[in-house]
Amino acid sequence: MRWTIKPKPESHKVKALQDALQIDELTAFLLLQRGIETFEDAKSFFRPNLNELHDPFLMKDMDKAVARIEQALETGENIMVYGDYDVDGTTSVALMSSYLRTRQENVVTYIPDRYDEGYGVSYKGIDFAHDNEFTLIVALDCGIKAIDKVAYAKEKGIDFIICDHHRPGAEIPDAAAVLDPKRDDCEYPYKELCGCGVGFKLIQALSSKQGFTIEDLGEYLDLVATAIGADIVPITGENRILAYYGLQIINENPRPGIKAILNQVDKTEFTITDVVFIVAPRINAAGRMKHGTYAVQLLTEMDEKQAETYAAEIESFNLDRREADREITIQALNQIEELKEQDRYTSVVYQDDWHKGVIGIVASRLTETYYRPTLVFTKSGDKLAASARSVSGFDVYNALEACSEHIEQFGGHKYAAGLTLLPEHYDAFKQAFEDVVSQTIDPKLLSPEIKIDAKINLEDITPKFYRILKQFAPFGPGNMTPVFMTEAVVDTGYGKCVGKDEDHLRITVKQGQVQPIVCIGFGLGAKIDAVSTTKPFDVVYTIDENHWNGITSLQLKLRDLK
Incomplete structure (x- = not known):
């Protein structure tokens, strides 16, 4: 591991932010590293507001997309909602189809078969649309490079609206509308939306034409937050606002499908990390092991009992996925060695x-x-x-x-x-x-790099400081969980390897006269010898809470030690 300490912000900026917010130096330091320099920046960061989302009509072709969908709804056209088989694609399809069905019934969903059709828009999907008299396809999380397929659909009298976030090629498909903030000719202010985020901007635009406000779309934000977490897009700007409110929905009133997944684990409060490691793998498992349609079925189901049945089925796919993943990884590692x-x-x-x-x-x-x-x-x-x-x-x-x-x-x-x-x-x-x-x-x-936000002492780690850190969430690219380094700590003598294979490290460290603190290092069991002497060592970690026997205490999650 390479340890890299991030550059210190300029001292006059630290002082100015301290004064503006009445905060300590370390908190000001961490905020400046995240590009937060003023009181207004901090207000937007700590109190995300749905009203700060950009006008969806700033996106190239949004007016065309809205006009074409309104035309289809007015004349009762059959609409197909098409999306990829991963989390971003299936949440996008669930979001768009759920919204359109509030306006008319003749809406179907289509997820390509991973093995038969492959990624993105397929000729088979277009043929299915033609055979069943669908005249409009709304494609989400795919389509930006589907030049030939969009042309093929046009020959068959089918229009495409593309909602994508992948990089376009040299040519843009000749569709009724192509929504992609990464288009060179698109001046939309935020470029990092996921596919589901682009889909959300479209329903925001459509609903605004009916006189609805952004607050009326809250029920869709659990899907958007799930896609943001799963697709590893930056949690900055609009993504931060959408993830923040989406997590509130996930914790307070998620749709039955997401609730059914969360009911499978023993946890009460969910973070974006939980979305990435609990919800996303299960949704993904449907497309990986069986068919992405199972995921859409789960995410659009409104009956809680039926959702529980679908979630149990998807969990069985997830267990199969884990086994296949384990076996193939071993074979691939052996191949590289051989x-x-x-x-x-x-x-x-x-x-x-x-x-x-x-x-x-x-x-x-x-x-x-x-x-x-x-x-x-x-x-x-x-x-x-x-x-x-x-x-x-x-x-x-x-x-x-x-x-x-x-x-x-x-x-x-x-x-x-x-x-x-x-x-x-x-x-x-x-x-x-x-x-x-x-x-x-x-x-x-x-060689992997650990980027360290700041060097601190153990005495700096207080419940008050941790309460402030929690407000930095949701974490992700562009706003990673703060990583700290503390020098010259010693083990109190209770260090041991834990876990089924004893590959994790659990130690208790102290520095000077400060109260010792427990550390857990996942995958660091091999470093037990480095801490079992009385010599001081340096640690890199994030700060976390440990809940055990009804008692909550702070602990360090070790990233590395030297």
């Missing part, structure tokens, strides 16, 4: 019988192990399909673009992407990807 490829700049593995639904998770696991830009391939029909994951600071999408001569199709983001290629191009692609990465990556990015 091929002696640990010294390469990339990890690229392939086996034709690997489950396509979990290769993205496996790619993430390999990235955690070897910390290299990673691709995991499997057979998909007569082609090979892969999921790509990257390391912090390296744009894997750009790297794939540089290898595009070997690729049939690709799309995605800076840190996660998907692609297909012909089997005969695999070896050439693998070498080209290695060449591009080795020539463009900064070698220091090949």
Whole structure:
């Protein structure tokens, strides 16, 4: 691990913010690191307000999208709501279809089959729409590169409205409307919405035409917050507002489908992290192991008893997903070891019988192990399909673009992407990807970095300070949980390895005369020897609460120690 301490904000700015907010120096320091420099900035940060969301009509083509949907509703056209099979896609479809059904009944949902149709808009889906007399498709979380498919639909008399957030290619599809804040010609002020966020802006625009306000759309925000967490988009600007209010809905009055998932765990208050690790994997498991339609069915079900049944079914898919993920990860790690490829700049593995639904998770696991830009391939029909994951600071999408001569199709983001290629191009692609990465990556990015917000002493960790830190939530990219470093602590002698395989570390540390504090380090069991002497050591951690036997106390979640 590389420990990097973030630059200190300028002292005059720290002092000015302290005075403006009447806060301590450390809190001012942490706020400035997040770009909060004034009283107004702090007010928006600590008290997100739905009225601060941007006017949806600032988005390119929003007027066209609203006009086309209003036309369809007025004339009773059949509308298909189409979306990808991941969390962002299925929540988007649940959101849009739920809203449109409040206006008319003839609305159907369509999620492509991961194995038969693959990612994004499919010819099969368009044919289904044509055969069943659907004349408008609203595509969410996909479609920005579907040039040929949108043209094919047009030939069949079907219009498309695209709501996407992925990077466009050189050409924009010839659709009735293309909503994507990442379009070069779109001046929408916030560029980091997820697919469900773009869908929400569309229903915000549609409902405003009926005289409704943003407060009337609260019931959809649990879906938007789930998509924001699952898609790892920055929790800044509009995403922060949407996630903040979405979490309130999740904790107070979630839709039956989300409530049924939350009922499966022993927890009462849910954070964005819980959404990422509890709700998202279960919704994702439907598309990974069976079909994304199961997830939409769960998320749109209004009967609580039926939702419980659907959630139990999806939990069984999730258990199957975990087993497949574990087995394939072991096989992939063995492949890298056997091929002696640990010294390469990339990890690229392939086996034709690997489950396509979990290769993205496996790619993430390999990235955690070897910390290299990673691709995991499997057979998909007569082609090979892969999921790509990257390391912090390296744009894997750009790297794939540089290898595009070997690729049939690709799309995605800076840190996660998907692609297909012909089997005969695999070896050439693998070498080209290695060449591009080795020539463009900064070698220091090949070892994981912990970014430390501030050096503090244990005496700085008080219940009052923690109460302030909790108000920094929801956390995520652009507003990560503050990470601290404390130097020269010693173990009080009670350090031990815990967990089924004893791979976690539990220690109690002290510094000077300050009350000792418990630390838990997940995956740090191997470092027990470093703390079992009387020598001081340094720790990097986040501050957390421990609830046990009805008692709540502060604890440190260790990230590393030296």
